[in-house]
Amino acid sequence: MRIPRFPEPAATGTVTIRATPAEAYAVISDPTAMVRFSEEAYRARWLNGATHAAVGARFQGWNRNGLRRWATRCRVTDADPSLRFAYEVTATPLAVPISRWQYDIAPTDEGCTVTETNWMRVPLWFIPAAVLITGVLDRMRANGAHISTTLDRLKAHLEAVPAPRP
Template structure:
């Protein structure tokens, strides 16, 4: 992305890693959100809602997050795409209204996250991505305080999210390869 990116552009970042395990095993790891929290620098723990016990289309969970600047908070994750061994996508909502009105409507999502799995060379290419916005978030709160630094704030957050993805992908890779 160029230096002139705005929040309204829905900035994004992505990472990928090769995992020496079949897609079914990698899928089992990425669908285990409790295990994913162990590899994430921001997601500390999760709680499934509405009787859900695992990832499925429409399933929702509360994420308990911690960030050195934003502090502790909760989000609502809503699984919006679920194609076994191929694609897992979820929208993240501001369930407690930390950055505006509490949101349960998907159009007010703070971000959208995805894992995409592709069979490759006896293993799996695992791709993780996120798109920021369009709803209010901690990022929009910072931008509102420093609108002249919007581009720098977004660039910093995208780097931070990318580093978190690197840590998550490393944890998924280790877990999936260890199981084989």
């Protein structure tokens, strides 16, 4: 089975956040936290005893679009604190990655920038099944919109001023 490797990103977005790269990385590298900001993902859990981001660590994600629900398995490929977090997504019944998600963090004078990028790697023959499963006709466009939403929510979370304690 030949898997296309789309060399260009399917979608990407960048946001500037008033937070340190370490603060951004702490949230971005925790899939169980990131689901709070996602448009499709609503739950995640580490697998095989993993408790934090490390190359090779695996996690499962659960996604939704309206009434549709599906699960994915992910493997961390990059876990460079304050710099990059990335993972590959595998969908059942495929045993090969169908996409890659990457978060690059760069320091700025006032905090950091976070760039979220997605590459599609799904076999062409699987696209009709993916449309049936997810209800998404144009995955690249949807992922672009989802990246924008995720980054806006991440920014709001990291820039929120903690409530004063009584």
